[in-house]
Amino acid sequence: MARIKIDYGIDLGTTNSAISRIEKGKATIIQTNKRRDTMASCVAYNKKGVIVGDDAHRFYRDEKFKALSKEVRVNSFIEFKRTMGTDETYHSSHLGKYLSSEELSSEILKTLKSFVTDDNFSSIVITIPAAFKINQIDATRRAGKLAGFEHIEVLQEPVAASMAYGLDSGKKDGFWLVFDFGGGTFDSALIKVEEGIMKVADTEGDNHLGGKNLDFAIVDKVIIPHIQENYNIDNILSNENKKSVYRETLKPFAESLKNELSFKDSHSVYEEDGCGFDDDGEEIEIDITLKQSELKKVLSPIFQKAIDVSQSLLERNNLKGNLLDSLILVGGPTLSPIMRGMLEKQICKPDTSSNPMTVVAIGAALYASTVDVSEEVREQTRDTAKIQLEIAHESSTVEMEEYVPIKILADKTDGEIPKKVFAEITRGDKAWSSGKVEINTTGDVVEIHLLEGKTNVFDVVLYDDKGNNLECEPNSFNIIQGSKIGNATLPYNVGIEIKQKVTGKIFFQTIKGTEKNQSLPAIGTRNGLKTQKQIRPGMETDFIKIPIYQGEHNSDGTRAIYNEHVYDIIISGNDLPALLPANSDVDLTINLDKSQKMSIQAFFPYLDHTSEIEIPTNNVQSVETNWLQNEIRKAKGSIIELKQDGNHSDDSKLNKVEKEIEQLEKSFENNKNDVDGKQGVLTNLRKSLKTIDELSAKTEWPKLEEEIKEQFYRLEKANTDLGNEKTTQIVTQFRSQLEEVIKAKDVKIGNILLEEINSFFFELTLIYQLMAMVRNFNENFGDYNWSDSNRARQLVNSGINKISENPDAEDLRQLLVSLYDMLPNNERPSGDDSVLVG
Known part of the structure; x- marks a missing residue:
């Protein structure tokens, strides 16, 4: 039959994944072939082919154990979600080729789909971390395509979790905080709920913070020190490649300690065979007993990073933890009593009514039940021998009654349509029915009654004027009562690299309409941009470059390099119909659909011409090791300069950022050969560099103040010689603004004022x-x-x-x-x- 709604949702997790669907109006987890709700996100290859899920994870553990005692060719892979959208590849000796993250993810998706044995479907909702950037979202879609899905929608994981929680919760007003600590990523989302209508108010996250970090903390601070006490492994640790392999090899022991200590006070790991040999040829034996109190010292700093992110999110929204109505936990690591205790002490007591392992998948299916399948997919599955209907109903509502338009689609129906057709809509519990209502190709509206706080299923039956049943499509529909999810929101500011007219500085500027937390779909515009040179028609060497970036909170005015580069739009003379003079206007429009697919229009008023640009969906990110090492070195140098200058006026902030850079340097040393690790270092380095810039700006103020005054007095003199009454009013306003800026000593606003003064002087x-x-x-x-x-x-x-x-x-x-x-x-x-x- 033709599928009207998508109905299926997948939580594609770093560590575990799950699939769910709508069954008789209820979101239900589809169990794996092991009769479990979730499946390990692990892929392995043997000589016969691919292994996916829990069996692959056992293969992975065995492979790591063997690697302790001898060199093993790698054929098992985990945590590849953290390298989605990068140029990282994974080599399988059995396949004899390199695999991308999306190729491995596609195997997870295909396997999850195979658990559905009673239905054939090609549309899916796949959840993503709220902090995923555009290239990572594109990679997720590519994985879906490789898995055979024709229509793919993405949904942010915290939104999915809040939707699942909201349907069962009696709380219909207030603020919820979704605390999503997964295997590889962390998201914190603030949800505002009014009369059951949920809206994402703000989000913050870290794509490089999750269970993997917990595991490696245990490896680095518990397991390796334990081995060093009893064995000589200096040669292993001094070689970057050997060290990286060794840490990965010890990770399963760390996972065992972490998982077991989520449910008990102490746990022992003992391994006497196959643990490798030390530098002296002695076989290594691991015998560790760890208490939960000891584990807390190791894991608390990592949990604290997530809590700090959440507290920062609350602070910028003028909220405190005690004002939250719910703190919703998502992800396996949130089962840890250590984390839950820290959350209760620092924010508020978590709500543990939802299963943190499946709440995202459940929410994905609920959302899928509200999304129409693409017209292309629907046309492929229509049974045109049946009478085709259009039922334009709300997918979710907080009302108890809804008006549902229904009409016959004669152009989509090949079978015979009687002169008179009657429809009867019956609620699934049989306690309410519309009675027979005559319908036609123009349509009619039926008032339906809903059960409170449930997913209501309605059956549709058609009759002719003699009471005979007529087959139709669709013959049922669902409406969720009690909660309504608002549109997803932009997780980052979307903007461009731009050159300041007066100072010539290059910086990031958000496009109005595509700011962080703007509801999707979104349209942003920036008019009045100027070209610096003429563009001759037919000349490829004459071009305009528009670099697109994604920026964090407060990214406006920062150096473009501190933000995430998306794509460079190039418009050359080959793209324009005639000569475009220098200093011509360019009006920019950025369109983002509900899944953050981006398209751009550049309008040239002088030519009355619009260039349409589709952003490629196959871009990947890479981080060059030597470049990153040099950026860390430069950051350390900037801190030394600030200390020597002494005018930054904030020693505590300077000391804090110095410690951050020290930690990043250590993390970099541990992850030189790990793309995911380097991406994490770069993300956090950018945050530290912004702080350094803020501190450096305070040392710039005396020079800036002198320059603003000098340029203002120059403008004042020019106005005396050349101005009129109107220009004098503007100069008077500048004087007032100058006094305010000097009082505030705000470098950012000072630079803007300087640009405006210089710009007006130029015009005058x-x-x-x-x-x-x-x-x-x-x-x-x-x-x-x-x-x-x-x-x-x-x-x-x-x-x-x-x-x-x-x-x-x-x-x-x-x-x-x-x-x-x-x-x-x-x-x-x-x-x-x-x-x-x-």
């Missing part, structure tokens, strides 16, 4: 500046290497004549553009002239 004196440029070319004509000296001489003479009469600023500007075009690049104004100016 433009004609005189243009005249001065023409005179300079005339007086120093022979000093320039003109491509066409005769033509240049004619233009300069023309300019001198214009000056002697009544010059027009635009005429002089166009004349100067033509002159600059006849100069070699090294004699033109410096800077990246492909980036737009704002």
